Amino acid sequence: MSQSVETLRQEFRSASDAAKDSKDLEAIRIRFLGKKGAITALLKSLGELPPEERREAGARINTLKDELSQALDNEIAKRGATEQEQKLKVERPDVTLPGTLPLPGSIHPVTRVAQEIADIFLSMGFFLADGPEVEEEYYNFEALNVPAHHPARDMQDTFYLETGRVLRTQTSPVQIRTMEQMKPPLKMIALGKVYRRDSDITHSPMFHQMEGLVVGENVTMSDLKGTLVMFAETMFGKRPFRFRPSYFPFTEPSAEMDIQCIFCHGNGCKICKGTGWMEILGCGMVNPKVFEAVKYDTEKFTGFAFGMGIERQAMLRYGINDIRLLFGSDIRFLRQF
């Protein structure tokens, strides 16, 4: 009997080694472990043994059965996985077929640049204030120290409404409205559409501005410089800058900030008109007359303000050569952003 068990084990091993696929393995299962298989036959032959040997022989046959069945299962699992893998590999995707979900649309280039600028100031502790686009002359001009019939009005050709109001020519009226409602210390920015009666490839009658205001005790022109240099370095990278005296009725002293031309690095090119510098913003210390208009204590508080056009930055960054493209809604333009 022990010889038969050992023979069977040997036979199983050679059959199993010879098996090519799961079909062959299934045949082996039937041959050895099936109802009419070799193990069953061996068990049936137990009756022919003397009773005292049956017990031990039975145990050996059962051990063999477990052993073969385990070996077979392992083999099937192994071969099956490989075979399934083979089968799955039959289908190969065409990786060049397009994905079927819509591609993202686009954020308007003006919004992109505006958000980037605003984010820098928000991270510096400024908050975003807001005001109307149809504005009273008082907020757009008088409160900002631009009296009627002052030549400074020539700097901004204004749209008037038949109701007597104006389309704001700058975001600066938001400064006034904010200061009327809040007391210092104050760090605000305002962002939005402004309107001037001017139209050509670099001027649009509607464009966007970002304005900033800081008011408090001991806010100085050196602080203005430091804040705006920090902004410019974050926005444009570390590069030479300069502040030139300028004139805005609502600031005194007033300045314009230039950075080294980002295209020619100061060597002079068409974009910087050969100067090597690019003007990026106007700024200055808030004129005490503006504080008087909002009833701030002009002796106690000082402040600075700055403003910049968004379109110009967007045009420079993306190489847009005609400002009218920004508001033309042409998908062939928008898709590029």
Place this chain on the structure above:
Amino acid sequence: MKILLSWLRDYLDIQMPPEKIAESLNMAGIEVEALHQLGKDIKGVVTGRILSREPHPNAEKLSLCLVDVGEPVSLSIVCGADNMKSGDIVPVAKIGASLPGGIEIRRAKIRGSESFGMMCSKRELGLSEDHSGLYILPADTPIGIDALKLLGLDDTVFDISITPNRGDALSHLGIARELSAIFNLPLHRKALDESHGDGEVSALTSVTMDAPQMCHRYGARIVEGVKIAPSPRWLCERLEKIGVRPINNVVDVTNYVMMDIGHPMHAFDLKKLDDGRIVVRMAKPGEKIKTLDGNQHGLESTMLVIADAKQPVAIAGVMGGENSEVDDSTTSVLLEAAWFDPVIVRKTAKTFGMMSESSYRFERGTNIDNVPIALNKAVSMILETAGGKAKAGMIDAYPVPHHVKKIVVRPRRVSQVLGVSFKPEQIETILNRLKFEVEREGETILVGIPPFRHDLEQEVDFIEEIARIYGYDNLPTTLPSIMAPPRKSSPITAIQNRLRDHLVSLGYHQLITYSFISGDIPVQMQEGLPLTLKNPISEEQGVLRTTLMWGMYDALRRNILADEYDLRFFEMGRVFQRNGENTVEPDRLSIGISGRANPRDWRRCNEAHDLYELKGLLEGIGRLNGHVLEFRNSSRDVFHPSRQMEVRVGGFLIGCLGQIHPRFLDNKKMPAHIYLAEIDLSGFAGLSSQTPRMKPISEFPAVQRDLALVLPIETVCEDVRQALVTEGGTLLESCALFDVYQGKGIDPGSRSLAFSLVFRAGERTLTEADVQPRIEAMTAVIEKKFHGKLRAG
């Protein structure tokens, strides 16, 4: 404004390179836009005398000249000009010479004749725009000398842009004064007086001041026996180089003085003045004047005029009248220098659209102390250029004397504003350099506002002057020490940021369209009467938009006409509506779609957009902002009558959506499936949204059932769903529509709605016995309330 370097040297001994001067002016707030070094590109131009002029044998318009340039061989030159004759002395560019614009002179054959050089016009030398003929030089000019120096071409012109506050810098003196402060150089000025002359001016004329508030000072001097003629060459050249066209020796002098010291002047022909006298008064209603530019103007009583005994002879500060003009026959000249009110000059010039060099300066404020200085300078120049004899003295009507106001400048305040401390002596030095009158007593500095600086009114204005001359670049860079309280963005900004990113990720492109549109757009795309611009650029941009609808429609339409059909757009912006006397500016969102719904999905790329897609988009927008939107039938004329909805939140109308009405498909290219939606974001921002409260998640399995119902076609889905939800009771976790079917197998008056139901309990596993009664209750209510039934098999 053009400024000549050689002219500045009348006032300053300034020897540094022009680039350095330009840079320093820029850094002091005087913007130099361009710098032209006149003779920079000129080489090899000499003076030459035309020995003979013959017609060119082969060309009617050309001449053949023989020119002596001081060399042994005279040059044969072909010339196209016609203003020269033999004996004239002209600038000659010899072979090998170069001229502005990269022109090189070579030996050339012109229509068969050899030409050995070129005779030059003023324009060819970059001297002026004059190209009417050759530049004929005075007869005593030496021959064969380098023309560069002779013609003043070794000079530099600065193109300067002056901010509106700096009227004082609109002259050579003004710029020289700036440079003197910047470089700390002495400023030289020659004093002239009016004491010499032949008889008293007051014997000949008088000035009556009838409007002293508008004209604080009016000075007049008289020169008799002048001979009107072209100005001498040096005067013409200076004027031409700064872009002023020479006229005659008297007018040129008045222009010269204006460009020199910044004070506008006027010259009258004394004999043309009725009664030979001047009255400065307001215009009388109905009065008219023909100005020197040939235009007739009706005057108003709010305008200031210079009149003679009878009628206006000039619009004060703006332009002179033809009736008193200096012309070739003039022999007696009355010169005017005055101080006019900036506002009245500006208003009048604006009314007539007549901005002159004169009005430009008066508007910005002139130096009242310059009245006698300008007159004396002009008189001395006229005597030199036009001859004649001056009357002694001047009429100086000065009814409103100027008082120098003094301002206290506190060193402590200077450092409070600038962030760097200055010693009192330092401040004093800077202010002195600017030619301000300074008194210092210890820490206190008292500065007189100089009469040439109308922009200086308060302490901080002087602080700017100090900073300007100290140099902005020399200020430190520091950060503010203040800490402002943190604030959240406004709800509308938060919504806009959220929606922008959401829509972009769904494939939408953001538009920004103009706030002003045509007043002629279809009334269906407007809400109420739009606000009208008083001075639009064009009628196309004449009114403010009341909705975003037109801008979106127009954007879709224009893209479609450019053969772009698959479009998904959104815009966020304000619209402008009347609210009684006031204007309201709600923030809105508009959406526009056209073309295929899934253009990139090659399995179903022919599906068109539909109403439910847009509805779904808006539902999502509502959800993102914490609101459940309600949709109802609506009847807007802009939309297809049966394909539109209105949108509400908590009962408030906040928007609409629909398919564009076919009447707006005005071009064959436009597909029918164009959908628009507009939502009032201010409506969202104003409503408080529900803060979600978490519900526990069940650990037990769900029972799922599908329920297909056949219902009369007019029964609306949501009513049915609501009824199912009610009957489903607390065990019903969700009830969602998954199919709508009409057609084969269904009665034509009905449609099938199929719902997917999920039942689940929080604390146990459900059995059939839990679910079946609920299904039966649902079926019952469908039969009883909706006259529907379960769909067979």
